Amino acid sequence: MKKLAALLLALLMALSLTACSGKDEQAEKLDLSAASWDQIVDAAKGTTVTFYGWGGDEDRNNWLANVGAPYMKEHYGITLEVVGMNIDEILAKLAGEKEAGAAAGSIDMIWINGENFYSAKENGLLYGAFLDKLPNTEAYIDTQDPETLNDFCMPIEGYEAPYGRAQLVLFNDSAVTPEAPSSAQELLSYCRQYPGKVTYPALPDFTGSAFVRNIIYELCGWEQFQTMEADYETVKEAIAPALDYLRSLNPYLWNEGRTFPDSSTTVDAMFTDGELVLAMSYSPYGVAVGIENGVYTPTTRTFLFENGTIGNTNYMSIAFNSPNPAGALVVINAMISAGLQLSQYEKLRNLPVVSPEKLSAGEKAAFEAVDMGEGILTQEELLTHRLPEMPAKLVPVIEEIWLNEVVGK
């Protein structure tokens, strides 16, 4: 039996050796930093680009399959392969590849932002600076916009290109509750009025976490956090008024704040069932889509806090071991063009990332001609009530504090 085990081990080792020896063919690749854009487009022709990102949004999947992928095929001869995967799993996969020393991975483009971008960049999981390389950056993107320069206060340094914009909004059914609380204090009296019928998603849910940060902004201002150290006690002290407020909310929340729904999607479902009277979303135009699908009643309407709500941008980046970075560059460049941004605005009701000043008159008119539907706020209302994100490092700290200091307290 020992002999067999030894044989087996030898076999495994032989296998791993052959697997490793096949990976030294990287040298002849095109040097992207020196190549011209035309050379890059040429090199990308006929290749396949994989795009990894969250796959739970059927509308976006459809858009990528029916608009995005055919566009790449037609204009650049690129096959765009979209793979649905949660960002933490993507990072886990990249981390594994990095650890195993796999030179050529399987991921080209990643849909990413915030803490995950911060972590991926810190740990060398991203390809590097590429934003300046893209012709459409100059043509359509405001390069001095804080959201082009920083992602959750983390310098982007060209490691990612904007894909779409999100902003936290609240919504309820005006036929059920005529009030639309426009500040933290109004929200408290709203909860008192409808006890047990308001809640928010448990952190670290993306939307729940943004909601809590928004409450912090309401009560503690936002400026002090832009430079704060990610130290548990420091942060706890700075957000003490917000913690008090959240605890004062608990008695009037669903299940008296002992437990919170696991995700924003659960909150959404509870809202459509009538179990809750208020819900929140990171897609500012989501209500319009819901009304059209018949999921929300026609009297559902979007609103936000007078002092503004947190907005952030989501981005596209390239993996450190992307097998086809040239193709990824071409696809990303196309994604930030006015044409594809307009199509996303139209089909997905996605806040566009192109700068209005850089659009031609025709392009501008096309954006303005889009009918965004019912129950939503205008782009101008959203952008004038938009607050910057906190530093990525603070986010997990706040989530931990919330768990210890707010739930069931």
Place this chain on the structure above:
Amino acid sequence: MRKKRTACLLLLPLFAAAALSLLACGSVLAQSLGVIPAFGLEEPTLDYYRDALTSPAFHSALLVSLRVALLSALAAALLGTVLCAALVRVCRARGAMVSLIRLPILVPHTVTALFAILLLSQTGLVSRCAWALGLIDDPGQFPQLLFTPGCGGTILAYLWKEVPFVAYFTLALMAGVSATLGEAAENLGASPLRSFLTVTLPLSLPAVSQAFLIIFLFAFGGYELPLLLGATVPKALPVYAHLAYMHPDLRQRPAAMALYGVILLLSAAMAALYGLLTRRLLRKIGGGR
């Protein structure tokens, strides 16, 4: 000697699989000791284990997981054996019923969680039926089953999957035993109940107890149901570990891996303990081999 060699040959694929599993555990344990050279972590340390074991959140998570695993596995073993007996007795272990009980087994845990939410939440179908019957007039009056620290929803969802699993897992053996020895006992004059309790059940116990171990360990180490149906605090141990694993800072990875290491060691310890106990128990009632 020749027999030994044949046995070894027969076991070869199993050993290969086991070797791969051990390698997988090894790489996780290496990370739990803080060794991830790719992120500049090279010195092995037990600090991550110390931090994990001394945190109060860990203790409550451990209690939650033990509770969920024990309650759901015990109830499932009991109800599953009854279900299996019913299938053997009433349906002769074949036909549509047997295919039907396979349904919950092939439904993945995420879908089971969806069922639990559609049926058991305060606005679920059961609550609507209660309203239709005039028992309640607001969703808030329906008892909170999901997302509670008592983990009622998680346990119920596990039961939905595991009761049929125990029945199905035991079915082949129990049908065989019942068709031969059980009927023999009845021909010799034993009542059906007596023949079941004294002959069929003891001889089927190895399968039941193995099914118990499998579902206990699964409920102890599974994260999907407690994640989707559990309370915000306290979290089940695998959820706690999974959230640590998803922590965006990859240098926190060893902390998560230490939690997984703890789950791994506890599972192994419990399986070993269980092995000792059942061996003695089975020998006592004469069902052991």
Place this chain on the structure above:
Amino acid sequence: MRRNVLLRLFLAAAVLCILLPAAVLVLWSAAARWSWPSLLPERWSARTVRELLFGSQDLWRLLGSSMSLGSGAAGLSTLIGLLTARAVSLYDFPGKGLVRFAGLLPLLIPGTVFATGIHLVLLRLGLADTAAGVLLVHVMTALPYSIAILTDVTAALGGALEEQAAVLGAGPVRAFFAVSLPELMPGVLSSLSMAFILSYSQYFTTLIVGGGRVKTLALVMVPYIQGGDRSLASVYALAFTGSALLVSALFEALIRHWQKRGDRL
């Protein structure tokens, strides 16, 4: 016969518990809006069925890859299970406890740990992101179940029948196929279905090891379930469960047929 009445009642309750969620699933997949306390949806819609059939995912390709993976995993895991069961129940050798432990090993490892760990191992073997790697991991996941099921039935059958056949002049392989295998069929059948089901519903391992390149129905379904669109989640869950049931019924029917033919010969 009072006991049979009780058992029948128990069975009826079990049927209700199993079928009720399935019925709710059907309703939800056709519901546009269904708020509390309506017992039936207020607005119906065929949107989800359209999405399932003509949406962004190629349903037929997904079904094909899920089913070939499932069948492959079922066959391999049952084969290895049979080999192991024979070794454990019919041969005498030291360290049997160790073998039993090795068989149960993947069960002792929590799913997430197993997936991450095996991903690292398969990366080094060059099997990550390949269908072969995913198949291997599915077999490993199903193996403990196959071994447990087949060891029980092999031990219950014992080696006596084959020894008789050997006395009558049959070679060991022929003795196994002619004498033991038909008797082991109920166990083989359970093992095949169980392994198929396990492979068919694998999510996390497929995701990590297949890297999203090996697409299965379960892999595509889970984000929709977590995505909160209950109607879309329901229609995918329905397609998934229905196809899985269909295939495992087919498995069973095929083997029954084969068994009957074997009986006649």
